[in-house]
Amino acid sequence: MRVLSFLIALVALLTGVYKYFDSRLEQFYIFDPAHLHNLSQRAIAAHGNDTRSIVNYIVAELDEKVGATHLNKEEEWVFNNAGGAMGAMYIIHASITEYLIIFGTAIGTEGHTGRHTADDYFNILTGTQLAYVPGSYEPEVYPPGSVHHLHRGDVKQYKMDSSCFALEYARGWIPPMLFFGYADTFSSTLDFPTLWDTSRITGREMIANALKGKF
Ligand SMILES: *[C@@H]1O[C@H](CO)[C@@H](O)[C@H](O)[C@H]1NC(C)=O
Numbered sequence: 001m002r003v004l005s006f007l008i009a010l011v012a013l014l015t016g017v018y019k020y021f022d023s024r025l026e027q028f029y030i031f032d033p034a035h036l037h038n039l040s041q042r043a044i045a046a047h048g049n050d051t052r053s054i055v056n057y058i059v060a061e062l063d064e065k066v067g068a069t070h071l072n073k074e075e076e077w078v079f080n081n082a083g084g085a086m087g088a089m090y091i092i093h094a095s096i097t098e099y100l101i102i103f104g105t106a107i108g109t110e111g112h113t114g115r116h117t118a119d120d121y122f123n124i125l126t127g128t129q130l131a132y133v134p135g136s137y138e139p140e141v142y143p144p145g146s147v148h149h150l151h152r153g154d155v156k157q158y159k160m161d162s163s164c165f166a167l168e169y170a171r172g173w174i175p176p177m178l179f180f181g182y183a184d185t186f187s188s189t190l191d192f193p194t195l196w197d198t199s200r201i202t203g204r205e206m207i208a209n210a211l212k213g214k215f
């Protein structure tokens, strides 16, 4: 009985803590979806379909505006398998409440978006992304310069027919998303060196940011 009361008290406490921080997530954010969209559009206007130059343009401006301490300027590309889709990513920023990455593939992919505890803003830089929700008979089409906003908790099927790269910004609770990001390693790829690199980079960035007071 004592154990039960203790558990109930603990759950109540954790629920309270969660609710407290969940309603205040906003104050932890350092990126702005409208600015990232505007920045992506300007990078595309300046560099067309030259993805490498678009990425350099974006990182250079963020470095100036957001500050070097929060950004990873080394392009450490790692494969990412999640929801049956495969691509690669370059982690620009990772903290408890936000991540910003370049995600894409030069040959196309398709899969399940995952159901996430964060809002996801997928700014298409080059190529086109398609998305599908059950009940619809038409695809959602996202060309370069558009944003595919996947709301927290929503889920879709998505596809990139051929080469497609995006600036992906997620804000909300990031750690629970990592389970989705890792699941395919255990059920399918068994690519543990990639899992290690992803964990090492994500962990290093999250800790570096936390030590600077960015959670
Ligand atoms: C980006 O924002 C600036 C300042 O608000 C605005 O002048 C410009 O037109 C915007 N560019 C794009 C491509 O939306």
Ligand SMILES: *[C@@H]1O[C@H](CO)[C@@H](O)[C@H](O)[C@H]1NC(C)=O
Pocket: 048, 049, 050
């Ligand atoms: C990029 O655009 C140029 C000029 O419009 C075109 O010649 C080239 O084939 C394009 N490259 C890709 C990968 O789409």
